[in-house]
Amino acid sequence: MNYFFQALADAFSLIVSLDSEVYIIVWTSLKISLVAVFAASLVGIPLGLYTALREFPGKSFVLQMLNTLMALPTVVVGLVLYGVFTRQGPLGGLGMLYTAEVIIVGQCILIIPIIWNLSITAAKAADPRLADTCKALGANTLQQGWIFVGEVRYALMAAMIIGFGRAIGEVGVAMMLGGNIEGFTRTMTTAIALQTSKGEFEFGLALGVLLMTVAFVVNAILQWFQSLNQ
Amino acid sequence: MNYAYHLREIEFAYDATPAITLDEYYIQQQSITALVGANGSGKSTLMNILAFINRPSRGNISFFGEQVRDDDYLSLRRRTAYIQQKPYLLNTTVYRNIELGLKLRAVKKVQRHARVAKVIEQLGLQHLSYRRAHELSGGEAQKVAIARAIVLDPQVLILDEPFSHLDERFRHELEELIGRLNKAGKLTIIFSTHDKLQAQSLADQICSLVDGHVVPNSIINLFPGSVDVENGLFVTENSVIHLPASINSGTRLGIDSTEIVLSRDELKSSMRNRFYGKIKSLHDEAGDIHVIVNAGEKFHAIISKAALDELAVSVGDDVWVSFKSSAVNVYL
Structure with a gap:
């Protein structure tokens, strides 16, 4: 018991003393996940709006696939992308393995289905008169999408935040593709795994506390957006 | 003749159920057309077709x-303006709502500003310009939706049940506005309503719909005159008619033909409007009996065959014409 509380006290000491190693890891995590969530939103939101507002062959299959992909295991994404980006893989020539960029690609693949699916929900939850209003005002398909983005903006921001929560907390992609290189690809989750296996429990715990803090802030922002939406 | 449609x-x-079936129908340019019918008669479906939404x-x-042609729909939508029964305003200011259609048409900012300002002034919306649209009352929202439509300078303005959620004041304002836009802007205006009297009062042309088919219009009574607010009366050239207490202005009075009761003797009832007159004509139309009684004004009543048999009257006989003040509507 003493061991745990001692480690917890040391963890807070690391946080309060602004330990540079801890904060570099936090910054790396935030940077990678923020870029991933913006990139995934650029793909997921338009796809979500298109899926919600248009009928096309295979739509029900797409919806079923999206629901399945919402719970895509991170290690599976890591494994497949490792095969793609490793030297012998089809994109091995790009030399992207063990870089922050490839973690971003992996996290994008993880969270695009989430943002896509939640954007469909957001568009469907919009007032049923909105689509006809857009048409009546003479909006083309792109303009209609843009008006929808404006009207369901809070729900879309909530989708982005949920995606961010998934990205910042995942370990499989970051570990398998990033290689846990200090100062470059070491994220909070990979560092926690590494430091704990090395026996530096207090360091892992400090990062765990910061990860929980980020999750808490993210959820607080999410709740705020949801309150605005109501 | 020049036709808009x-x-x-x-x-x-x-699905498989036809909502509207029309053999042939014309709508004249620069006219006001009313689509009249009950819920489910096909009014909204027809409006969606006319607005090129469906x-x-x-x-x-x-x-x-x-x-x-099929690929004309976007450009045709931009030549019409359609206002839904309960218009949806975007979650932003009134000004931005009115400006939106112009933005979608890539109108330059300076021109946009001038056109929006003109319409805001025309409809007296200056005090609402920077209010959030979701804070507006039903009548105010309806006016903003009209502003958002007419700022686009459309050839046709289509309004789905524009009067149904408005109080008396806004209803009169809107009736006046429709007339003004039609005359000044030379707009073709199409609106739907349940109220045949209102349709007759405002429109040049009435399209009565039943189960998705156009049917002949039923006769209604519409008399010009003025309101005597003090005594709650409407004074026509030949009669004085009791009004419901809520009415205090208007220049035309309408009475639904089916609300008029005919009797041989004066009725002892709550009906405050009672006139004695002579039957001028009697004819059968699709199973209903249409009776015209000259009792100061010429009143058109529609009664059933059974009621006529019971009444046992013919042309030239004297009858009493009675109706409640609540059967009366007054229009600007």
């Missing part, structure tokens, strides 16, 4: 003399 063999079906399942449409 010429519809031929139009059909629109939700495509008919079959049939042809000519719009201002041009045959409509």
Whole structure:
């Protein structure tokens, strides 16, 4: 018991003393996940709006696939992308393995289905008169999408935040593709795994506390957006 | 004759059930047309077709003399303006709502500003310009939706049940506005309503719909005159008619033909409007008996065959014409 509380006290000491190693890891995590969530939103939101507002062959299959992909295991994404980006893989020539960029690609693949699916929900939850209003005002398909983005903006921001929560907390992609290189690809989750296996429990715990803090802030922002939406 | 719309063999079906079937129908340019019918009669479906929101399942449409093709719909939507029964305003300011359609048409900012300012002034919305649209009352929202539509300078303005959620004051304002836009802007205006009297009062042309088909219009009574607010009366050239307490202005009075009761003797009832007169004509139309009684004004009543048999009257006989003040409507 003493061991745990001692480690917890040391963890807070690391946080309060602004330990540079801890904060570099936090910054790396935030940077990678923020870029991933913006990139995934650029793909997921338009796809979500298109899926919600248009009928096309295979739509029900797409919806079923999206629901399945919402719970895509991170290690599976890591494994497949490792095969793609490793030297012998089809994109091995790009030399992207063990870089922050490839973690971003992996996290994008993880969270695009989430943002896509939640954007469909957001568009469907919009007032049923909105689509006809857009048409009546003479909006083309792109303009209609843009008006929808404006009207369901809070729900879309909530989708982005949920995606961010998934990205910042995942370990499989970051570990398998990033290689846990200090100062470059070491994220909070990979560092926690590494430091704990090395026996530096207090360091892992400090990062765990910061990860929980980020999750808490993210959820607080999410709740705020949801309150605005109501 | 110049037509805004010429519809031929139009059909629109939700799943397999036809919602509207029209053999041929014309709407004149610069006219006011009222689509009249009960809920589910096909008014909204027809409006969606006229506004180019929905495509008919079959049939042809000519719009201002041009045959409509499938790939014309976006450009045609930009020549019409459609206001839904409960218009949806975007979650932003009134000004931005009115400006939106111009932005979608890539109108330059300076021109946008001038056109929006003009319409805001025309409709007296200056005090609402920077209010959030979701804070407006039903009548104010309706006015903003009209501003958002007419700022686009459309050739046709289509309004779905524009009066149904308005109080008396806004209803009169809107009636006046529709007349003004039609005359000044030379706009073709199409609106739907349940109220036949209101349709007759405002429109040049009435399209009565029953179960998705156009049917002949029923006769109604519409008399010009003025309101005597103090005594709650409407004074026509030949009669004085009791009004409901809520009415205090208007220049035309309408009475639904089916609300008029005919009797041989004066009725002892709560009906405050009672006139004695002579039957001028009697004829059968689709199973209903249409009776015209000269009792100061010429009142058109529609009664059943059974009621006529019971009454046992013919042309030239004297009868009492009675109706409640609540059967009366007054229009600007």
